Amino acid sequence: MKDIIKQLVSKAIRESYPGSNFEEFIEVQNVTAKNIDADYFTNISMKLAKKLKINPTTIAEKIIASLDKQEDFIYFFSKPGYINFKVTDIMKNNIIQKINESDNLLYGCKTDNPKKINVEFVSANPTGPLHVGHGRGAIYGNIIAKFLTIQGHNVTKEYYVNDFGNQIHILLISIFSKIDNEYAAGYNELYQGEYINHIASNLTEEQKKLIINNSKDFFKKIDSSGPEKNLKTHIVNLMVGIIQQSLMNLNIDFDNWFYESSLFENNNVSKIINKLEQDNYTFTKDGALMIQADEPRVIIKSDGNYTYFASDLAYHNIKMNDYDSVINIWGADHHGYLPRVKVGLKALGHDIDKLDVHLVQFANLFKNGEKISMSTRKGQYIELESLRKEIGNDAINFFYLTKNKDQHIDFDLNIAIQDSKNNPVYYIQYAFARIEKILISIEGYDINKHKFKTLDNDSEKEIIDTLNSFTEIFHKAIIQLEPHLITNYLYKLSQEFHSYYANVKILDNKINYDRVYLIKAIQKVIKCGLDLLNISSPKEM
RNA sequence: GCGUCUGUAGCUCAGUUGGAUAGAGCGUUAGCUUCCGAAGCUAAAGGUCAGAAGUUCGAAUCUUCUCAGGCGCUCCA
Numbered sequence: 356m357k358d359i360i361k362q363l364v365s366k367a368i369r370e371s372y373p374g375s376n377f378e379e380f381i382e383v384q385n386v387t388a389k390n391i392d393a394d395y396f397t398n399i400s401m402k403l404a405k406k407l408k409i410n411p412t413t414i415a416e417k418i419i420a421s422l423d424k425q426e427d428f429i430y431f432f433s434k435p436g437y438i439n440f441k442v443t444d445i446m447k448n449n450i451i452q453k454i455n456e457s458d459n460l461l462y463g464c465k466t467d468n469p470k471k472i473n474v475e476f477v478s479a480n481p482t483g484p485l486h487v488g489h490g491r492g493a494i495y496g497n498i499i500a501k502f503l504t505i506q507g508h509n510v511t512k513e514y515y516v517n518d519f520g521n522q523i524h525i526l527l528i529s530i531f532s533k534i535d536n537e538y539a540a541g542y543n544e545l546y547q548g549e550y551i552n553h554i555a556s557n558l559t560e561e562q563k564k565l566i567i568n569n570s571k572d573f574f575k576k577i578d579s580s581g582p583e584k585n586l587k588t589h590i591v592n593l594m595v596g597i598i599q600q601s602l603m604n605l606n607i608d609f610d611n612w613f614y615e616s617s618l619f620e621n622n623n624v625s626k627i628i629n630k631l632e633q634d635n636y637t638f639t640k641d642g643a644l645m646i647q648a649d650e651p652r653v654i655i656k657s658d659g660n661y662t663y664f665a666s667d668l669a670y671h672n673i674k675m676n677d678y679d680s681v682i683n684i685w686g687a688d689h690h691g692y693l694p695r696v697k698v699g700l701k702a703l704g705h706d707i708d709k710l711d712v713h714l715v716q717f718a719n720l721f722k723n724g725e726k727i728s729m730s731t732r733k734g735q736y737i738e739l740e741s742l743r744k745e746i747g748n749d750a751i752n753f754f755y756l757t758k759n760k761d762q763h764i765d766f767d768l769n770i771a772i773q774d775s776k777n778n779p780v781y782y783i784q785y786a787f788a789r790i791e792k793i794l795i796s797i798e799g800y801d802i803n804k805h806k807f808k809t810l811d812n813d814s815e816k817e818i819i820d821t822l823n824s825f826t827e828i829f830h831k832a833i834i835q836l837e838p839h840l841i842t843n844y845l846y847k848l849s850q851e852f853h854s855y856y857a858n859v860k861i862l863d864n865k866i867n868y869d870r871v872y873l874i875k876a877i878q879k880v881i882k883c884g885l886d887l888l889n890i891s892s893p894k895e896m
Numbered sequence: 897g898c899g900u901c902u903g904u905a906g907c908u909c910a911g912u913u914g915g916a917u918a919g920a921g922c923g924u925u926a927g928c929u930u931c932c933g934a935a936g937c938u939a940a941a942g943g944u945c946a947g948a949a950g951u952u953c954g955a956a957u958c959u960u961c962u963c964a965g966g967c968g969c970u971c972c973a
Contacts, residue, residue, distance in 0.1 A: 388916040398915065401953065411953070435953065437916075480973065522973055643971055649899085656971040663973045690900055691968040716901060717967065758909065763902060763966055770908090770922095776935080779921065785935050793932055824912085831912070843910060846920075857928095857937040896935070 356823075357383040357395065360428070360440055364397055367421040377403060385824065386439065393431070393439035394447075394820070400436035411436025442823075444816070448809050450823045454876040460883045463826065464833045465507040472508045473674050474500040475613075476684035477602070478515040481594035482526045483548055485601050486736035488686075488729040491764075492715050493739070494755040495838075496684040497607045498888065499713065502833045503682075505887075511678070512609045515670060518591045519615040520663060524574060525732075526594070527587060530555045535567045547734030554593055562586055578619070601740040605748060606889055615666050623669040624661055627703060628654060636702040646702065648695035668699040675705040683712045690714050713836075715760045721767040737768065746775035749890045753780035756888055757842040779846055783881060784893055786849035789856060790878040791894045797866055808869050814855045815873065821848050825880050829887070838888060845884045852877050 365378045380402050386393045400415035407414065415436040422430055429441040454460065476496025479489050497512070504510045517523070529546040532539035533555035539545060558566075565582055566573065576583040595612065602608070618624050628644070631637050631654070637646050642657035654665045674681045685693075697707045720727045720737065729736045743751055754771070757779070758764050810819065825844065832840035852874070861870045885892045 384915075385912065386916085387912080391916065396915085398954095401915085404953070433916075435916095482973095517973065520973065641971080645971090650969085653971045658971080660971085662971070667973095686967090687901065688967055689973095692973095694899090714901080719966075761901060762909075765908075765966095774908090774922070777922065781935055782921090785933085789933060789936085796932070828912075835913090839910080840912080843920085846910095850920085853936055854938090856932080857934095860932070862932050895933090 356442070360395055360397070363422055363425065364399060364418065364438070366423065367418045368399070371417045371421045372407070377406070391433060391439060393441040395440040396437045398437060400438065404436065444809050444811055447819050447823055450819060451873055451876045452807060454822065454879055455872060460880065461505055461829065461833070464505055464830055469507045469509060470679035472503055472680040472682060473511045473513055473678040474503065474682045474684070475513045475515055478517070479598065480517045480522050480731070481591055481598060482522050482546060483731035483736070484550060484597050485739040486729045486731065487720055487739050487742050488718065488736070490739045490742065490751065491718050491755050492684050492686060493602060493605065493607055494752055495715055495760055498756060498838045499682070499684065499836050501887070502836055502838070505833055511611055513611040513613055514609045516591070516595060516612055516614045519619065519666065523587070523591065527590065530590060531566045534558070534563050544732055546732060548731070550597065554590060601738070604740060604743060605751070613670065615670070618666050618669045623673065624666050627669045627672050628665065631702055634702065646699060648698035652695045664695060664699070667696065668703070671696060671700055671710070672703055672705070675700060675709060679709065681710050683710070685712055685714055687714045687716045713760060716763045718764045718766065721765060722769065745772050749780050749784070750775045750778040752888060752890050753778055753842060756838045759839055780890060781896070783845045783849045783885065784896060786852045787878055787881045787885070787892045788894060788896050790852070790874045793861055793871070793874065794878070797862065797871065800866060807872055810869055810873060812859070814851070814858060818851045818855060818873065818877065821851055822876060822880060829884070841884050841887055845881060848877060848880060
């Protein structure tokens with residue numbers, strides 16, 4: 356629709372101002388002002404006013420005079436230079452039919468340039484269960500991957516498992532110390548969650564013996580093959596299993612679980628470090644190997660151990676080689692880490708434009724008015740799984756997706772649980788269920804047999820306008836990866852439906868087929884939107 | 897101090913890429929069930945869009961500065 360108007364305007368400008376070349380400045384936008392009875396407008400005359408040094412009113416009127424007569428639109432001027440376009444009711448009503456007859460409402464989101472894309476998200480350390488702090492990234496990342504898939508990209512969803520280095524060491528110590536207290540010596544902060552006891556008590560006698568007999572030598576053998584390594588792998592697998600289960604309960608699945616340890620087994624880390632050294636990007640300082648990024652950053656510590664940065668570079672190096680586009684969903688606390696990754700990848704010869712990092716702001720959690728900082732280490736956290744159980748998948752999805760990722764969100768756990776009954780998601784689902792009830796009650800009638808007439812009372816017009824905007828909004832949400840546009844849209848559509856439902860009889864003594872046809876379209880759009888957001892559409896509630 | 901995200905109604909958040917009189921939910925107040933599901937509808941009250949300057953015909957939106965808050969500034973991961 357906007358394109359048609361744009362072409363009309365463009366033609367009119369060529370006629371009224373020959374030789375001008377302003378087509379690229381033409382923008383057609385939706386009318387949001389309530390006192391203007393039109394659907395679209397363009398502000399081109401205001402833009403031209405400056406360039407041509409003519410006042411915008413004159414320009415607008417001249418353009419309007421040159422606009423081709425069209426059956427589908429009415430044009431009119433409003434101050435100081437808007438050209439408004441009102442679409443005829445007949446034209447608008449077509450959307451109802453289009454929606455009802457379409458077998459794919461998202462047709463048109465497909466890209467011309469399908470890429471192989473890796474989306475890495477969550478990637479919480481396997482040292483404890485997922486807590487509510489991880490929920491936002493999990494749900495957001497999953498939807499982003501889904502939207503990219505709908506666009507036609509070949510998407511791999513990946514979880515990077517940090518099963519190497521210090522924190523795994525401490526995890527093992529935490530568990531081992533339950534079996535042999537000597538392990539705890541020298542550590543003042545060990546993992547404390549209930550899962551530590553659980554894992555410790557479920558180890559086999561053989562495993563326990565291994566722990567007790569090895570004492571302090573255990574960690575010297577952990578990376579070479581043998582029973583020590585097997586035990587470590589066993590424990591990591593248990594942890595990953597806990598995480599997988601809670602993601603699965605949220606219907607989030609990954610295509611690939613990439614283990615940090617595999618980078619060392621395949622010498623990927625040493626390879627990239629050698630390359631960086633050969634290309635003179637590194638230098639040695641105080642016995643450590645460093646690279647100059649935003650600041651000098653350590654790759655190999657003076658004790659000879661690799662930093663997290665070293666393996667992460669190796670990891671990204673692989674992703675950059677294997678994919679056309681690499682997307683990371685990170686918590687905002689990692690933003691300071693990005694510059695060094697970029698510098699490292701650039702040094703390795705990669706085009707860093709291929710890397711796209713989405714920083715998701717924190718969801719601050721309060722309980723009884725007090726802020727709770729999630730800390731796995733301190734055993735101070737609220738499991739994502741317990742929140743999910745409490746408020747349900749639909750409410751938790753909607754809650755996270757309705758907010759922009761750049762927005763910090765605060766929520767009080769008590770209020771969240773209490774409010775979950777008031778979650779707007781139920782309002783939308785209720786609209787769906789109400790429509791379903793009507794449609795079921797007239798099952799057996801062939802509604803398609805009836806010729807559709809124009810609907811024209813005010814509430815119907817309002818709904819039809821909203822339905823007309825659905826393609827544009829859904830496409831924008833999917834292409835620009837902004838799920839909250841859909842949540843807002845669905846709410847608005849549901850609101851208009853509920854109001855309509857309360858005021859207008861759809862089934863009276865006889866069936867009003869035009870209205871049935873309308874609500875059927877509404878239901879289809881709601882279903883489409885809820886599906887997109889991984890939210891269910893129950894037929895009754 | 898530096899980097900980064902944010903500041904919109906009592907609270908939680910939208911605001912269609914610079915447009916016309918800034919919107920919802922919750923909460924508050926007042927109404928609506930002989931009738932398709934009241935998880936609903938109708939209405940009221942509630943705003944210096946943190947503040948200031950600037951750019952523009954036009955700013956919640958862009959620029960600069962100030963103030964306030966979150967997060968990060970480890971040879972942690």
